[in-house]
Amino acid sequence: xxxxxxxxxxxxxxxxxxxxxxxxxxxxxxxxxxxxxxxxxxxxxxxxxxxxxxxxxxxxxxxxxxxxxxxxxxxxxxxxxxxxxxxxxxxxxxxxxxxxxxxxxxxxxxxxxxxxxxxxxxxxxxxxxxxx
Amino acid sequence: xxxxxxxxxxxxxxxxxxxxxxxxxxxxxxxxxxxxxxxxxxxxxxxxxxxxxxxxxxxxxxxxxxxxxxxxxxxxxxxxxxxxxxxxxxxxxxxxxxxxxxxxxxxxxxxxxxxxxxxxxxxxxxxxxxxxxxxxxxxxxxxxxxxxxxxxxxxxxxxxxxxxxxxxxxxxxxxxxxxxxxxxxxxxxxxxxxxxxxxxxxxxxxxxxxxxxxxxxxxxxxxxxxxxxxxxxxxxxxxxxxxxxxxxxxxxxxxxxxxxxxxxxxxxxxxxxxxxxxxxxxxxxxxxxxxxxxxxxxxxxxxxxxxxxxxxxxxxxxxxxxxxxxxxxxxxxxxxxxxxxxxxxxxxxxxxxxxxxxxxxxxxxxxxxxxxxxxxxxxxxxxxxxxxxxxxx
Numbered sequence: 001x002x003x004x005x006x007x008x009x010x011x012x013x014x015x016x017x018x019x020x021x022x023x024x025x026x027x028x029x030x031x032x033x034x035x036x037x038x039x040x041x042x043x044x045x046x047x048x049x050x051x052x053x054x055x056x057x058x059x060x061x062x063x064x065x066x067x068x069x070x071x072x073x074x075x076x077x078x079x080x081x082x083x084x085x086x087x088x089x090x091x092x093x094x095x096x097x098x099x100x101x102x103x104x105x106x107x108x109x110x111x112x113x114x115x116x117x118x119x120x121x122x123x124x125x126x127x128x129x130x131x132x
Numbered sequence: 133x134x135x136x137x138x139x140x141x142x143x144x145x146x147x148x149x150x151x152x153x154x155x156x157x158x159x160x161x162x163x164x165x166x167x168x169x170x171x172x173x174x175x176x177x178x179x180x181x182x183x184x185x186x187x188x189x190x191x192x193x194x195x196x197x198x199x200x201x202x203x204x205x206x207x208x209x210x211x212x213x214x215x216x217x218x219x220x221x222x223x224x225x226x227x228x229x230x231x232x233x234x235x236x237x238x239x240x241x242x243x244x245x246x247x248x249x250x251x252x253x254x255x256x257x258x259x260x261x262x263x264x265x266x267x268x269x270x271x272x273x274x275x276x277x278x279x280x281x282x283x284x285x286x287x288x289x290x291x292x293x294x295x296x297x298x299x300x301x302x303x304x305x306x307x308x309x310x311x312x313x314x315x316x317x318x319x320x321x322x323x324x325x326x327x328x329x330x331x332x333x334x335x336x337x338x339x340x341x342x343x344x345x346x347x348x349x350x351x352x353x354x355x356x357x358x359x360x361x362x363x364x365x366x367x368x369x370x371x372x373x374x375x376x377x378x379x380x381x382x383x384x385x386x387x388x389x390x391x392x393x394x395x396x397x398x399x400x401x402x403x404x405x406x407x408x409x410x411x412x413x414x415x416x417x418x419x420x421x422x423x424x425x426x427x428x429x430x431x432x433x434x435x436x437x438x439x440x441x442x443x444x445x446x447x448x449x450x451x452x453x454x455x456x457x458x459x460x461x462x463x464x465x466x467x468x469x470x471x472x473x474x475x476x477x478x479x480x481x482x483x484x485x486x487x488x489x490x491x492x493x494x495x496x497x498x499x500x501x502x503x504x505x506x507x508x509x510x511x512x513x514x515x516x517x518x519x520x521x522x523x524x525x
Contacts, residue, residue: 013271039272039388065294065392067286068339069279081278081338083287083387093273093387104339107294123275 012040012052020122025059025113027090028052038090059113060129061086063096068103080105084126086113098128139376139407143525145231146364146371149178149357150481155470156321158249158351163192164205167247170353171206178357179367180241185357187212187239189226190246193219193260193473202245212239218381219508220421222246223477224515225379227358234360244480247353248472257349257473273385279338281423282346284386284510286338289426291392293340296441298429300340302448304331306425307344307467309453314464316454316494321350322468331425345425347465352472354481361525372484372519375410375501378403379515386510393441397434397505397514404503405436408518412436415518416499417486418458419479421507422465428452431505432460435516459496462486476506476515483519500524 010018012028016039019026028037032049036057043050061084068080082105085091096105097116111126151173154166161169167190175181188210192198199215202208212233218225223244230242250257265274278284292298308328314320326344334342364371380399383389405411412435420431429443437458438446446452452460463469463482470478483502485491501524504517 017271065287065291067278067283067290067341069277069283069286070336070338079277081276081283081287083392091387093276093278093385095276104290107290118275121275 012042016040017122020115020124023115023122025056025115025124026054027057027086027088029055036086036088036090038092057086057088061111061113061126063105063107063109063111064091066105066107078103082126084111092124095125096128097125101128141231141235142375142407142409143373144235144361145358146361146373147356147480147484147519148359148364148367148369148371149174149176149180150484151175151177151355152319152478152481153353154247155319155352156350157252159252161249163247163249164201166249166351166353167202167245167355168205170247170355171243171245174243174245174355174357177369180357182206182208184241185243186210187230187233187242189214189223189230189242189244191215191217191222191474193248193250194255210239212242218379218513218515220423220474220476221379221506221508221513221515222474223480224377224504224506224517225513227374227377227517228379230358231374231377234358240359240363242358243355244358244477245353245355246474246477248474249351250473251349251351270385273387281510282338282341285424285426286341287386288392288430288511289340289424292426292429295393296444298444300332301328302444303340303345303425303429304328305447305450306422306428306452307331309447309450309456310422310461310465310467312453313462313494314468316492317462317464317469318492320464320469321348322464341424341426347423347467347471347475350470350472352470352478354477356477356480356484369488369490370521372487372521373525374517375520375524376404376406376408376518377515378407379513381513384509384512389511393430395430395434395507395511395514397431397507397516400514400516401435401505404516404518408520410501410518414501415503416459417462417483417496417502418460419483419502419504420460421475421479421505422461422467423471423475423507425467427507428460430511431507435503435505454494459499462491462494462496474508476508479504479506480517487519487521
């Protein structure tokens with residue numbers, strides 16, 4: 001739980017991206033209703049509670065919706081965009097980066113989070129998870 | 133129509149004038165210039181002058197303080213001002229505050245107006261999208277380049293297809309029906325024949341949506357005028373009464389939607405129906421904001437025209453085309469008539485024209501009740517209104 005380095009004053013958004021940059025993907029959980037929360041914030045959107053604690057999720061999730069944005073090859077070609085439901089019960093937008101994934105990632109695909117660098121920022125993306 | 137008045141405001145306010153200007157391109161004209169043209173036309177239609185207006189509702193995708201330049205340009209001294217900005221649903225959502233202001237006599241005549249030059253202005257849609265990344269950041273979605281709003285609607289369509297077996301052909305039916313209505317509307321911008329296979333074989337932009345599943349990017353301005361019902365009679369045209377209105381927002385980002393197949397239209401619709409004392413089966417015309425073909429399917433379901441998951445079958449075989457089971461988007465919609473960014477005001481204009489019987493070749497048979505449903509953002513804001521003629525009061 002406390003892999004967090006001491007910070008100067010920083011809000012939940014700054015802390016989330018700071019942690020990602022340090023290679024740590026964390027979510028919040030509400031101290032009142034115990035539900036996981038994403039995106040990071042100061043107030044629980046489920047119950048209004050204000051005691052959100054950080055935790056490290058399993059990183060495992062399931063593709064909930066998927067599209068492939070069609071882009072000309074000279075601009076970098078096609079790429080997928082997905083919504084992933086993490087096993088902890090939150091949804092986030094991302095992409096699946098595994099080499100052999102189809103253009104349109106099948107809904108229901110099990111995936112595992114990975115942090116990658118994109119320019120100056122760190123980003124959560126997903127790989128197809130090996131069957132257990 | 134003997135439903136009780138559930139709400140003190142039901143039918144107390146009427147739309148007495150509508151106008152559109154620069155439908156398609158505004159070449160050389162500014163947003164304020166075309167907005168004022170549409171407003172003048174709406175006032176002419178109402179038999180009123182700008183001097184009669186003492187209430188204003190307006191919103192812009194660019195200016196955050198938009199009522200100020202509009203008030204200044206039109207020379208108003210309004211006692212009621214509403215600049216609520218919820219994206220494309222704004223001008224439907226403006227109905228409720230306008231009704232409160234009119235009935236309480238805070239003001240006597242409200243102008244609701246919009247104008248956009250997103251197509252022809254130098255600071256166009258692409259520039260706006262770039263600027264918005266800084267002015268209105270979405271740090272949890274922007275890095276994945278989902279091309280909002282397109283990607284969000286594509287994701288919703290993917291989920292609807294997965295969950296309910298909806299097909300691309302059924303999505304295409306929505307575009308084909310819109311086109312067939314547009315072919316009856318001389319003001320519509322896209323009137324060439326369009327078949328299901330044309331839609332399916334059009335350029336894919338974000339699976340499962342092709343460019344023909346997507347609304348246009350145009351210029352255009354629209355306006356309408358509201359007064360109290362007791363001052364609405366004896367004008368050039370029949371008054372169109374506001375029977376109900378409800379607005380709901382549950383999320384901004386598509387990734388924050390609880391269920392991509394259910395929008396907050398279930399709440400905005402329920403509120404509007406309850407206020408009007410009406411249900412979906414009472415509706416003769418449905419104007420549903422069709423930013424993408426999936427939008428129409430979602431709103432048919434969320435507003436009770438069919439059950440969840442069944443809109444694909446509902447629209448099949450020309451279900452919402454001319455002579456279909458329900459008249460939907462009779463102007464041709466954002467898909468084929470016009471789509472100047474925030475299209476909500478045009479939904480109201482068409483509903484009023486249909487109720488008055490002014491629609492020529494596309495006129496439906498003696499409609500009494502129209503439902504207008506505006507959507508904003510990426511399935512983010514929803515506002516539903518029920519409009520009706522005298523007999524529905």
